[in-house]
Amino acid sequence: MEDHANGGLLTPEQYSEQIYKEDPLLEQVTASILESGIRDVSIAPGYGRLLTMLAKLSGSSRILEIGALGGYSGICLARGMQEDGKLVSLELKEENAALAARNLKNAGYGDRVEYRIGPALESLKQLESEGARFDMFLIDADKENYPSYLEYAITLANQGAIIAGDNTMLRGRTINPEKNGPSVQAVRKFNDMIATDERLLSTMLPAYDGLALAIVK
Ligand SMILES: C[S@@+](CC[C@H](N)C(=O)[O-])C[C@H]1O[C@@H](n2cnc3c(N)ncnc32)[C@H](O)[C@@H]1O
Numbered sequence: 001m002e003d004h005a006n007g008g009l010l011t012p013e014q015y016s017e018q019i020y021k022e023d024p025l026l027e028q029v030t031a032s033i034l035e036s037g038i039r040d041v042s043i044a045p046g047y048g049r050l051l052t053m054l055a056k057l058s059g060s061s062r063i064l065e066i067g068a069l070g071g072y073s074g075i076c077l078a079r080g081m082q083e084d085g086k087l088v089s090l091e092l093k094e095e096n097a098a099l100a101a102r103n104l105k106n107a108g109y110g111d112r113v114e115y116r117i118g119p120a121l122e123s124l125k126q127l128e129s130e131g132a133r134f135d136m137f138l139i140d141a142d143k144e145n146y147p148s149y150l151e152y153a154i155t156l157a158n159q160g161a162i163i164a165g166d167n168t169m170l171r172g173r174t175i176n177p178e179k180n181g182p183s184v185q186a187v188r189k190f191n192d193m194i195a196t197d198e199r200l201l202s203t204m205l206p207a208y209d210g211l212a213l214a215i216v217k
Contacts, residue, residue, distance in 0.1 A: 013208055016046055026072060029103045033070035036099055042072035043140060043166050044208035051138065054162050054213075055080025060135035064127075064156065065089040066120045066149050067141030071100030071107075073166075077138060078109040087113045088127070088134075090120040092141070121145060124152040133158050139165040143183035146190035154199055157216040163200070165190060169210030 010018070026048065033040045043051070051073060055063060061082040065074055068091035078087050087109070091097040097115040104113045116123040120141055137153040139146060146165060153163045168191050173179040194202045194212040202214035 013044070013046065020045070020049075025107055026075065028106070029070050029072045029075065032099060032103060033072075036070070036095070038070065038096065038099070040070075042069055043076070043138075047164075047166065047205075047208060047211050048073060048076035050211070051076045051164060052080040054164070055136055058135060058160070058162055060162070061085035062132075062134045062158075063087045063136045063138075064132075064134040064153070065138045065140070066124075067091065067139070068100040068115060069096055069140075071103035073138055073140060074100055074104050074113060075107045075109065077136070078104065078107070078112060081112070085112060088116065088132075089113060090116050090118075090123045090141070092117070092119060121148060121152075124149070124156070127156060128152070132156055134161060136162045137164065139163065140167070143167065143170065144186045146186050147193060150190055150193055154197075154216055159216065161216045163194075163212075163214045163216065165194065165212040167209045168194075168204060168212045169206065171209060174210070 030040055055077050059082060061084060063077050063081055065077060065087060068074055068089040074087060074089055081087060094117050097117050101115055104110055134156055135158050139149045168174060168187060170184060170187055173184045174187055191212060194200065194214050199217055200214040201217060205211040
């Protein structure tokens with residue numbers, strides 16, 4: 001792999017990716033997203049591997065994903081989940097949820113994932129009224145609602161639950177003082193909450209497009 005924009009050198013992310021073997025299952029997910037004419041904004045492969053590790057390390061059996069797209073992160077989470085675990089995935093678009101469901105089924109997790117279609121804030125309210133609790137969360141949907149998604153995640157968390165939030169750098173917009181649109185402001189607020197909320201232990205990973213990680217104390 002070459003990157004002429006980086007003086008012919010690999011970026012740290014490119015270097016990290018090319019030392020891994022291909023992952024046919026996830027490559028098939030990516031192909032299915034592109035074939036469906038959907039823009040592929042799945043989580044970066046390195047962070048997908050991290051989600052699998054974190055789910056496994058934490059022994060998570062109930063995982064909540066906000067933003068399914070084609071099921072890439074869903075498979076990464078399911079790979080680390082306990083044998084009897086369950087992934088609940090919130091997705092606005094019916095066609096994305098259907099694609100993700102097909103891909104999770106193909107990966108062997110069809111009976112361990114539940115898709116809830118509609119605006120995630122409504123699904124979260126419903127989950128709260130059901131008394132649902134989770135061991136791990138991935139926040140990866142519309143950026144303007146990230147602060148609300150974080151509040152819900154803390155509310156729905158078992159003690160010690162892991163919260164991950166993707167795209168905290170917004171391709172550089174987060175750190176560009178000239179960018180102040182609603183998504184940028186919301187993600188800055190989310191990042192500040194992650195860093196300062198006393199209910200959390202946290203860190204920020206700036207590689208790829210940025211990943212926030214927290215544990216609910
Ligand atoms: C970045 S993609 C998710 C990628 C996925 N987590 C992965 O890595 O494979 C964002 C997804 O959130 C969904 N989405 C956007 N707004 C939403 C909302 N208000 N409620 C639920 N899902 C939403 C989009 O339709 C899209 O599928």
